[in-house]
Amino acid sequence: MFQGIGESKWPKVFPPLSPEQITISDDFTKYWHEVLPRKYGFVDEFNHRYVVESAPPSFNRTLEVGAGSGEHLSYESLSAEQGRNYVAVDIRENMVAEIRRRFPLIRAIAADCQVRLDFPDAHFDRILAIHVLEHLPNLPAAVAELHRLCDKNRGVLSIVIPCEGSLAYGLARRISARRIFEKRYRSSYQWYIEREHINRPVEIFKEIARHFELRQSTFFPLPFHYEFCNLCIGATFVPKPEPLHCNGGR
DSSP, X not given: OOBOTTTTOSSOBOOOXXXXXXXXXXXXXXXXXXXXXXXXXXXXXXXXXXXXXXXXXXXXXXEEESOTTSXXXXXXXXXXXXXHTEEEEESOHHHHHHHHHHOTTXXXXXXXXXXXXXXXXXXXXXXXXXXXGGGOTTHHHHHHHHHHHBOXXXXXXXXXXXXXXXXXXXXXXXXXXHHHHHHHHSSOSHHHHHHHSOOOHHHHHHHHHTTEEEEEEEEESSSSSOSTTOSEEEEXXXXXXXXXXXXXXX
């Protein structure tokens, strides 16, 4: 088990994976991005529609971190200029290659949003993180970097995260991702998910609150602001004027 859950120790540290587990992890991450919209489209629809509907009316430059294989781009209606100024970032080279194949006009780069990205301060007026922040072992560093990159006058940060730890989410996982993973690899799902969804909603909102102010949030699928009966949370923030220092960040 990694260090840090419930202890606010950053970055969270994992035991090493075997070569076989690394192969499985990369393969399933890509495969799940293909399966989710096909089999569980109602969840995927919320994930992507939320950030589209939360976009500022006249945004120009978008940064999407953890962009996967570019599935969110299918939901966007971008002008030519907005398309040229859309940057999709993912840490996995195989995912970035898929974005470039599917969306050649979009700038896709392989990079880690937990370290400094090669863009000037306040460069983006729209930042998206769709099912990303729950995965990051150095979440404070990532949030601080997103704040650096976000336009302080008109920028927004829109996120979607799972209700990790909730009753509803645990039951949904058991009949979806876990079942598919164990059938595909004949391997326990536990080691994989323990390294993937490492940050709970309370941790994520706490770290974001150091640098951003919450403007709006919604829960899915039920319109009640309770985690136990829901699967996902969508939230939109605006940056605070000055960054606040946090322990364990960059």
